[in-house]
Amino acid sequence: MWNSIKINNDTYMISIIYKNDTIKIFLTNLIEIWIETLTKEIILDRCRKLNPLLNVEAIDYNDIILNILTNMSEYIVEASIEHIKLRAQFNGGSIKFSVNLEKGTSQDFWEIITKPLYISSMEIIRQHQFLLDLIKKKDEEIAEYKAEGAELIRKNIETKFFTEEQFKIDIPTPNITDYTNTFQRMMNFYNELNFYDITVKESTSNDHNKIQQTEILKQNLTNSIQNDISNDNKNVSNIEDMKRNIETTFSENKKKSKNITNKKVINKIGTANLTYRPVKILKKESEHLPEMLPRRGNNKIKRKRCRQCTASGLRKETNYFCPGCKDNPGLCLGKCFKQYHKLI
Numbered sequence: 001m002w003n004s005i006k007i008n009n010d011t012y013m014i015s016i017i018y019k020n021d022t023i024k025i026f027l028t029n030l031i032e033i034w035i036e037t038l039t040k041e042i043i044l045d046r047c048r049k050l051n052p053l054l055n056v057e058a059i060d061y062n063d064i065i066l067n068i069l070t071n072m073s074e075y076i077v078e079a080s081i082e083h084i085k086l087r088a089q090f091n092g093g094s095i096k097f098s099v100n101l102e103k104g105t106s107q108d109f110w111e112i113i114t115k116p117l118y119i120s121s122m123e124i125i126r127q128h129q130f131l132l133d134l135i136k137k138k139d140e141e142i143a144e145y146k147a148e149g150a151e152l153i154r155k156n157i158e159t160k161f162f163t164e165e166q167f168k169i170d171i172p173t174p175n176i177t178d179y180t181n182t183f184q185r186m187m188n189f190y191n192e193l194n195f196y197d198i199t200v201k202e203s204t205s206n207d208h209n210k211i212q213q214t215e216i217l218k219q220n221l222t223n224s225i226q227n228d229i230s231n232d233n234k235n236v237s238n239i240e241d242m243k244r245n246i247e248t249t250f251s252e253n254k255k256k257s258k259n260i261t262n263k264k265v266i267n268k269i270g271t272a273n274l275t276y277r278p279v280k281i282l283k284k285e286s287e288h289l290p291e292m293l294p295r296r297g298n299n300k301i302k303r304k305r306c307r308q309c310t311a312s313g314l315r316k317e318t319n320y321f322c323p324g325c326k327d328n329p330g331l332c333l334g335k336c337f338k339q340y341h342k343l344i
Contacts, residue, residue: 002187004180005072007079011176013183016069023069026112027081027101030183033109034081034101043097050096064090065097072099116190117183123193135162148318149334288324288341290333304330308340 002015010029017024023038043065047056068075068088078085084099104112139161152158174182293302301319307329309316318332322340331337 002184003073004184005076005079007081007084011180012081013180014072015187016072018066023066025069025099025101026104028109028113030113030179033104033112035104035108036099036101046097047095050098054093054095059090059092059095061095064088064095068095068097069099117186119193120186120190124189132164148320148332149336288322290320290331290337291323293319293321293330306330306332306336308332308336 002013004011005014006012012027012029014028015026017026021040023043025036025038027034040062043062044056047054047061047065068086072084072086075086075088076084077087082101084101086097086099088095088097143161293304296302303317303319304321306314306316306318308331316332318330318336320333320337321328321330322337325340329340331340
């Protein structure tokens with residue numbers, strides 16, 4: 001985490017990293033960087049020198065100093081770029097501490113400041129393009145649903161068709177607060193990316209181990225079955241009979257399931273916010289159920305000319321048809337489907 005502090009009326013960003021019993025402190029004005037590395041030995045020695053009357057070993061000095069550094073702006077007594085003097089109260093007295101910073105190299109600045117910002121920017125650009133493409137596809141999908149007769153139930157969530165022109169606005173001139181806030185948000189975003197990457201790697205490793213264990217189990221099971229079959233030839237005949245019975249039962253259940261699915265599929269078309277009028281028609285004419293045409297080999301939606309629109313002198317294509325009618329005519333959902341079946 002990066003926090004802002006004031007040094008000589010100028011705003012700086014400071015970060016504390018605690019890892020492997022070592023504390024690293026980074027201070028930057030986004031132009032240069034200053035660094036100090038603290039070990040337990042350095043902290044103990046500095047506490048003794050700055051607090052000669054305090055029995056440092058008798059208190060939990062390491063946790064106290066870590067708390068002071070984490071909330072540094074609350075305990076600053078005097079501050080410059082190279083030296084920050086700190087003082088805090090605790091049960092039984094007060095303790096002094098100081099941070100002695102040294103100017104880092106350009107490589108340090110790249111690793112700690114520039115590189116995280118660069119990686120975060122790349123990821124934000126990728127996500128930005130992904131979301132743009134997704135929104136455009138969603139608009140096209142909604143437009144197709146509406147063209148087929150769908151209606152939005154909740155009008156308050158209806159959105160306008162998206163265009164990239166909406167992004168073209170005047171960018172305000174930022175101030176120092178805007179810079180520091182943006183820097184904090186980008187660094188937090190970078191930290192979240194690192195955490196996600198580590199989590200994914202651990203999960204992938206665990207999944208790989210599970211797959212290996214599963215393969216071993218399958219191999220052992222296969223070997224066991226093969227041994228049983230070789231020991232008793234009669235088992236082969238029994239197994240074949242069992243397989244035929246299972247296949248027959250599965251085939252019958254599949255046909256039943258398919259018939260049930262065909263009757264219910266109309267309720268699953270669209271999204272949670274879209275409803276189709278033909279659902280009401282099905283109660284009157286159960287043998288005529290609108291179905292979606294199967295996709296082509298290239299996964300593109302197959303279409304037919306709407307029979308009712310053609311009869312009305314209109315040329316319109318639809319990806320729905322009536323399997324209950326002769327030659328499976330293409331029909332738009334809604335009004336066309338009703339009129340063609342003379343239900344109006």
